[in-house]
Amino acid sequence: MSTVLIKSKDKALTLSASSALSELDGYRLIFCEDDNSAKSRLDEVNVDLILYDVDEDDFGPDNALARSRLSHTACWRIVICEKNEMSCGAQLCEDTASYLYLAKPVQEQQIRIVVKRALEHAELSRRHRILSRELKLSLDDEIFNDEEGGSVQGGVSRFERLVYASPKMAEVVAEAKVAASTGMPVLIRGETGTGKELLARAIHFNSDRVNSPMHSQNCGGVSDDALYSELFGHMRGAFPGAIADRLGLFRAADGGTVFLDEVSEVSPHFQVALLRFLQEGEVKPLGSDKTLYSNVRIIAASNRSIEEMVEKGSFRRDLYYRLRGFQLELPPLRDRTDDIPVLTQFFVEKYAGVVGRRVLGVTSDVLKRLEYYPFPGNVRELESEVQRMVAVAEQGGYVALRHLSEKIARTPIENGEDAAFVPSGVTLKDKVEHLEQVVLTKALEAFHWNQSKVAEELGLSRVGLANKIKRYGLRKG
Incomplete structure (x- = not known):
């Protein structure tokens, strides 16, 4: 269901919008009479589109449209104005990067069509951002180590301003x-x-x-x-x-x-x-x-x-x-660490917009530290940490370890896989052979079965490596 916020004191306009955008067609309408209540609702509700009926007091630098451009980047905007104020409406539309502007009176059919088209464009824009970010992350695989957790998109859900994945x-x-x-x-x-x-x-x-x-x-x-x-x-x-x-x-x-x-x-x-x-x-x-x-x-x-x-x-x-x-x-954040990556990305986008800074993403090392930190202050503490990191991050760069606060940067990272590994076998010889097989398998997978690089990495000759592969019956998966 798409949420449309309608800011207007015009009864005819709100009635037309109510008739044009029904709940049966997948719309939820939030009505506000003034700019202050619109700003309040934007902080409380996940809004997909704003229909903004311009009043004479709405041309300040901190109106709801201007604020939403920075802090609610996924929210689209349509400006509505009187016919004799078209130039002001056009200027507001330009200043706030709104989708378009309409002159009153606005017909029901007109509202229905432009809202549908705006939301279609919003969805295409969202998918483009995801694909662009994924492409950028794939090019920076040395930063993200080609790990599944390196990208923080996907699997995210929302319940208004609550963001979660766990x-x-x-x-x-x-x-x-x-x-x-x-x-x-x-x-x-x-x-x-x-x-x-x-x-x-x-x-x-x-x-x-x-x-x-x-x-x-x-x-x-x-x-x-x-x-x-x-x-x-x-x-x-x-x-x-x-x-x-x-x-x-x-x-x-x-x-x-x-x-x-x-x-x-x-x-x-x-x-x-x-x-x-x-x-x-x-x-x-x-x-x-x-x-x-x-x-x-x-x-x-x-x-x-x-x-x-x-x-x-x-x-x-x-x-x-x-x-x-x-x-x-509500479980504490330490008991739902699956939410930390999606919350981190949500706060990065929120505060990058507020300070006007372009941040490409968060490195996997930062996410690991955040996931291992206990966060006694829960989501509020995570939000403060991300806000600080965004403020000190470089324009057009990534949030990296050097941007973390000292207490989180010192958080120890446990290597659960290595700690849990115990070579199998009865005798020492059996255990050593099992360990050697595991090391070889990991090295071959890491270098995509490039035997020259594996041999160089492990200090073996090509022939010696080939013999061990044959001995342990290793096969390329």
Whole structure:
């Protein structure tokens, strides 16, 4: 399914786009009324195409189109403008490398055709980038050692801004997609930096609440009164400093989603208020005698085991069962090293665009160090490392070992194959012959059965090498 972000306040245009691009035809539509909300959505959702209706305030250097050109290189752009602003629309299209620009009014059929053609060109461009990168890597096989892991493309999957390749993450995402199709609360557990909020936003944007707000609140280190005010709201004069009414996130997100991070840190007293809201949807602002109602979905997250807290009596059991309509466990990065190459490439492309630097790829030596490093800060730490590497890498070059931070560059690499190898045989003579056979086989494969080079490498004569090949019955595979 292709995601199209439509930034417009024009009701006629949004209605035409809704009619032209239906879900049955494979489109998911995200609507934004202004540039700031468009930029926010670009950071939350994997967008394939932007339909950007130009307002008079949209010609600054940091509008959503200009930002997407650098940080979302795979996202294509179409500019829409009034007939009397064609020159401005054309200039914006030029400045942001947009696919084309259209003058209003735009017909349904016109939208359907240009969106389809733009997405077709986007897919062809994506395949061209992959083939070009693969060709470049094949020419640099001394850098990449002709290893399968040398190239980081292929096998990559996405769930909005979550990027993964490992079976463990695939299982989590599959369950998250099921959760998204329901209205049930979701409880996400995972270490700091594993992407809990990204997963929560992906669930929201794949639910039927996608066009309603999503708000987030970190519950750690916040007093009960402050947290109550943030979530339930307050009335003017409810406490010293309350100079105006506050709506509260539960009412502000009515029809949408509220993400509660570090929910395990709320006090037993506040747990009662939260349980009441989950049961009845009741919202009673501080300083008010009136009970209001709000329909929001709660997605909660914790880096601690709430189940263990329940057993110890520090977290209400009934609240735990209310929160865990679906319970998702995000594995730490050290337990899903298959994701490190694809995440590394994703962050390289992201930050190379931000700083305007062309980076061709990442060498296999760097990937090995990253895969063996434990990453206590998980994906967030990997992202910071890649951002730093891209900043110091040479223009038009590769990210190499010299660009790694010292702590990761010192990471020891275990040669599991050599460590696990034990020559077979009963006597010493048998073991030595088996070892000799293995060394010969590897050398012949490494030099593609060029016996002159193998003999020179192993310090043998051509005749001596031929005799050993015959003796061990080696055959070219």
